[in-house]
Amino acid sequence: MTVETHCPLCAGNALAPYHQDRRRPYRQCGTCCLVFVPPGWYLTPEAELAQYNCHQNDVGDAGYRQFLSRLALPLIARLAPGAQGLDFGCGPGPALAHMLREAGFDVALYDRFFYPDDSVLHARRYAFISATEVVEHLHQPGHELERLWSLLQPGGWLGIMTKLVSDQTAFANWHYKNDPTHVCFFSADTWRWWAREHDASLEILGADVILLRRGEST
DSSP states (O other): OOOOOSOTTTOOOOEEEEEEOSSOEEEEETTTOOEEOOGGGOOOHHHHHHHHTTOOOOTTOHHHHHHHHHHHHHHHHTSOTTOEEEEETOOSSOHHHHHHHHTTOEEEEEBTTTBOOGGGGTSOOEEEEEEESOGGGOSSHHHHHHHHHHTEEEEEEEEEEOOOBOOHHHHHTOGGGGSTTOOEEOBHHHHHHHHHHTTOEEEEETTTEEEEEOOTTO
């Protein structure tokens, strides 16, 4: 299989082995600290979709709503009433968008498998964009995050949920890496690097909520 020679987030080439299990290898970028799976081990789109079709994301599930509220509540607290946003990678049951709409916000939907209308990625700029359990699936995280950032209004918020890498010892026993659709693993250091590169304000809330705010003058 072809071995990746550049980081999919920052395009750096200072890569090092990070972990190896019976499924696949993992590399780490020395520039942005992203841990990632080389593309030779990506699933086909058909196999990836089959995995997603097994997910149960029911907005009526109280436990799932509580899980999503870890992003929804702090995001809502930072938004003006009626703000327009985008739920990127919303999946087959856009539960977070439903919760944000309940709170009075206008939310467009995009998912490359389930809501593939990419006009919402060109039509306007948004006061907020949410990406819940999405970035770990991205094959081109650098490209996709740049695109989302470009869609934010000055002062807009990018709200992300993804579990964070802590260290190699924990990674070796981490269940999160075992999902074959998870190919990019961010750490707090990765998000600090990204925020510096984009002159963004960064808040990391708990173990898996990341809020990035675009500057007012950009």
